[in-house]
Amino acid sequence: MTDLLLEARGVGKSFPGVRALQDMHIALRRGEVLALVGENGAGKSTLMKLLSGIYVPDEGEFFLEGEPLRVSGPRDAQEQGISIIHQEFNLMPDLTVAQNVFIGREPRSGGFFLGERALNNRAAELIDRLHLPLDPRQVVGDLTVAKQQRWRSQALSYDAKVLIMDEPTAALNDAEVQVLHDLIRRFRTDTTGVIYISHRMDELKAISDRITVIRDGRYVDTLDTATTSIGEVIARMVGREITGDAKPEGVRTGREVVLSVRGLTTKPLLRDVSFDLQEGEILGFAGLMGAGRTEVARALVGADPVVSGTVTLRGTPVRIANPAEAARHRIGYLSEDRKHLGLLLEQDVAANVVLSSVRDLFQSFGFVRTRAMREKAIELVGRLRIRTPSVDQTVKFLSGGNQQKVVIAKWLVKDCDVLIFDEPTRGIDVGAKEEIYRLLNDLAEQGKSIIMISSELPEVLRMSHRVVVMSEGRITGTLTAGEATQESVMHLATLRSDKNHGDETADFPSEAGAR
Amino acid sequence: MRRTLRDRIQQFLAFASLIVIFGFFSIVSPNFFNYGNVTNILFSTVVIGLLALGTTFVIITGGIDLSIGTGMALCAVISGVLIVDLGVPLPLGVLGAILFGGLIGLVNGMNVAILGLPPFIATLAMMLVAQGLALVVSNSTPIYFDQTPAYIDLSIGSLIPGTDFPNAVLILALAAVVAGVLLNRTVLGRYTYSIGSNEEATALSGIDVRRWKIIIYTLAGLFTGLAGVMISARLGSAQPATGMGYELQAIAAVVIGGTSLSGGKGSIVGTVIGALIISVLNNGLQIMSIPQEWQNVILGAVILLAVYADMARKRAR
Structure with a gap:
């Protein structure tokens, strides 16, 4: 006891x-x-x-x-x-690391005045003891997400x-x-x-x-x-057993190339990113945090400015200046931050599902056709097995997995055939993950071409027909499903950019599948 | 380190704009840059400045206070009732008016923090209540301080021997220093930033957010009370029907000074510079004989420009 x-x-x-x-x-x-x-x-x-x-x-x-x-x-x-x-x-993003650590119990003099020097010193001691790579005076909002998590945990x-x-x-x-x-x-x-x-x-x-x-x-x-x-x-x-060693489904080679990206470069990060996406393929994007996977997706759909690079869609070169144009080319981007960037949390399921296509599909003479909207939403709720009492349910009350399905439904209504999933199962529990996986496989089977960005290696390995691995803004290798293992992906993901400058084959002669 | 650097840049930009505007008027108008007119500018900054100082705290928490303009008029009336009608000794009367401002803020704070009303609504309602009460209490007639010249000297008298440099400016300077210390060196200030930065995280860190919000709105109310005293001292009378519109000028000063309406960011130095920019513009345009209507148009354009420049700079980072 x-x-x-x-x-x-x-x-x-x-x-x-x-x-x-x-x-x-x-x-x-x-x-x-x-x-x-x-x-x-x-x-x-x-x-x-x-x-x-x-x-x-x-x-x-x-x-x-x-x-x-x-x-x-x-x-x-x-x-x-x-x-x-x-x-x-x-976290309070506008406060410094030290101010965050000691919020609510800052060193004081006279009970009311702050001892800022003592605060910074104590924070520095703490950071030192825990071997954290942080400056106590740094403003937290300027740290990357990963660093924020890292220090807050201990601090x-x-x-x-x-x-x-x-x-x-x-x-x-x-x-x-x-x-x-x-x-x-x-x-x-x-x-x-x-x-x-x-x-x-x-x-x-x-x-x-x-x-x-x-x-x-x-x-x-x-x-x-x-x-x-x-x-x-x-x-x-x-309450049931899930098989842990599922494999990518429907892997085939020699399919038509739907989307071809060449030399994509952005000012802050991306350098000469080139890859092909085939029809009905799930192309996994792996890499460490900050490798540039999300940035590739954002540059591709025109959310971030591009310095150079060409995008070819079914053999036709296209210029995509913003996400609306991407949607017109039937490319859908499902953000990793679905609560902020993917959903209207305060609105109901139906409104979210039809959001991107109201203008194309659900209006006549400027008026919204509510009944048609609802019918479409009900159809998709059934097709994707979204668990919700009705299409009138407010989205914020759905579980993470079902919210993600609502986002997917939105892009399906839009009839997108290139879907970019950024961390599709983040914050979703194990059972619901399986359903999302099944859905991705079904979509690929129906001929949708999918880019799946994921930080979870097991997820990349079990879903991807091919795996693109990035490190520090470059693609360091592309692996087939057969070649991709935890080890081979991690190896490519940790390649330093100064090493893959030209003589990468000399350093890593066994590199498989590098373009 | 980064925080102070970034704030410095922001303040530098605001300060640079102030210098540019000041320089512009000095060149185009021979009557602008001299002791008398500069004193005049400082003097006319006092009321907006005091209101802006208090509301800076509220805005950094992510809130807004629309009641400060008419609240100020109500406090001026209270001051008149206490000192002129009831014959309360001057220091007590002044203190009473300031504390009454605190009471207005306290009610605002409780409406926001305890009832959970959106700050915009709570203080919009208070704006109307204060306007009405000022008229009711004063019977819709101004109260004159003719019999208490010492009261008027609070504003236009001079403590600096041998000059006519108005006390009001000294009081504003002192108030700015107090506000700066409160915001930067005390627990109150730290929690002001913290609440505006992430209210839920602040509460989860074990801080009584509701209590601190009430304190912050009350503080803004105290500044409102002081502004009420200063404006009635300057005019020599408490004018119950005035006040409306001052809150927007004060908020404009805060925003021009780089404080974010979404909370978490801002500084007292910025607010002071923002208030000065507004006064310099008003004064300079007046000297150039530009009609009042156009002054407002120009002021509006300056607000757009200031906030846009601030956002553009942040996006460029």
């Missing part, structure tokens, strides 16, 4: 119409990393909010080091030694007993996940513990000691990571 650091016993919480949690059990031992997994809506975020005092439990109790724990708010949670790193909304936690991380790696690539995991290991001592929430199964193996699975607001099981397979964990999460 005494080796338990944090415990939840029979905790329940209801909201009007929903039992978010019932009879929940969690037991975090001292010195361990406990993974908490469950599909979206399983109750993880409710649990987090109970622990940070935003909600009060209806029943059950929490214990910290054996003592009953009551939390009155986020500040109180911190003071009692529980640091929670929420998935989103965690907030330095004097906590219990560190709870909600999807800390959602926006990180594999190398950065490594850095984060090193930090977690450095944080963990005999008197501290970590609860680690993640959708990325491979990470659980790497970082956790035990795995607690919850489903539909209930406790399911706790497993020892060392003696458990990922398949077993997923089976408990979804």
